[in-house]
Amino acid sequence: MHRYKLTKEKVIFNLIAGLYLSLFAVLCLFPFLIIISGAFSSETSILEYGYSLIPREFSTAAFRAILTYPAEILNAYGVTIFITAVGTGAGIALSTMAAYVLQRKCFRYRNVLSFLFYFTTIFDGGIVPKYILMIRYLGLKNNVLALILPLLINVFYIIIVRSFISSAIPESLVESAQIDGAGEFQIFSRIVMPLSKPILATIGLFMALGYWNDWFNAMLYIDDRRLIPLQYYLYKMLSQITMLRELVSKVPQLTAVTPPEESFKMAMTLITIGPILLLYPFIQKYFVSGIMIGAVKG
């Protein structure tokens, strides 16, 4: 009797859990499916029936339209790849060096600097002084550095790497290298860096994702078309098309003219998220482990 009740409860529990998780997963997947379907639908079928999960009329017209003049989108891709590569590379190097120094117990300014770095996460000057600093004092308007510098160093990544180094690399290893006459920089580059590879890969992926998805700094600092990164390019595209359509709908004579807006927007979006969707299955686990490390130590 007792046993039966238990299993019954288990069944109900599994049912609820399964339903909840399935529903949530469907909600998470749904927009992506709409985008993919919309990108491969003919414009007329979208205009007639709206978006749907499966293309009613399969068409690659939107992609062909985009690829007719690929210069701008390729340029945006180039900018994004450049800032992601340079920003992530430099960010990893500078953060790990800082992390290494901050975990050296013999370093005299260890506590002061740890505090001063951490303090920036609990109080900040806000966007306005930073904006004026970037433009008036550093002269970074329409400079690619304006897309790299704001995201370069993050205290949380320094903290994560610092605790990794102090827990995973035995102090005795560092000491014996010191006895052998190795300087601090050599110890860092020859011993600590190679041993920290897994954590560097993890924070590197977080940084790369941050750069890849950034559009805000472009909105603040970039007007020059040649320096517009992918996400901001997509944003401008989507909002311009919407604006254009609203304009057209107000002028009756123009409504007859309908460029392939809707499928075009979907195709543009798909081109932008494509790389992330393709890499997702392979990189996901690094993010999961990164969050766990951050949760334990942070």
Next chain:
Amino acid sequence: MKAAEKRGRGAVRRDRVLLMMILPAILYYIIFSYLPMAGTVLAFKNYNYVDGIFGSPWNGLKNFRFLFSGGKIFRVAWNTLAFNTVFIVVNQSLQILTAVFLTEIGSRYFKKISQSVIFLPYFISWVIVGGFIYNLFNYEYGSLNTLLRTLGADPVDMYSDVGAWKYVLVLVNAWKWVGYGSVIYLAAITGIDREIYEAASIEGAGKFRQIFSLTIPLIVPQIVTLVLLDVGRIFKGDFEMFYQVTGNNPLLYETTDVIDTFVVRSLLQLQDVGMSSAAGLMQSLINFAILMIVNAAVKRAESDYALF
């Protein structure tokens, strides 16, 4: 004596090398965090480009008077606090629920797949989320109205229904973050000794009882830490989300405008450096005060749980 002196010199040299290694990070924080902190004096100045931040003339509290006289600041401050409070409650609850379900669900395969999918929204930029929202709610072709039409119902115009956006924002925010946040709880729950559950099971405690009497109490430290981290930015609006999800639509400002969108708009569109920096400084100070007070209160109750 000599040995001590020698060790001293060695230590100084080593400190110097270490200092050189951390110098880029120090410079970075001086330039991009501490200079802007000093730059908050802008809130008390009549800024002009030529004289710069420190050369521009002081104008006392005029920027603040102007900020408060507009009246908008009270609404955006309230929106910011209200949204963030609801976000904390909804997201933390859903994250715990998701983590519990993921741990307890029978099938490993199902667990893996659903976790991967729920985590996916975290990887997408807000621009794309903004695109999703538009696809969903756009009056003519949006998925919502497509669905309503096939069901024979009347289409709805979301962009004229200001009140609905409160719920949209809460849902979208949960959609974006719950997958990410549940990972932390998942780790915490996985860390609990399974023997406790076996013992409870023998005692006759069912699944639901186990969750409420064992799992939840045992992850209280994580709950407190995560809520505290969120409270640490309770007066800061997520600019990217509010801007992109609403499409920066002026019709929706009443319910969706937060301090951050207000500040950026005042800065970029109105070019009002004085008022926007006054709003920004007020935001930073209040946020800092809230964090300090809450952290101190937590520290007093249970010092292990405090952030610092």
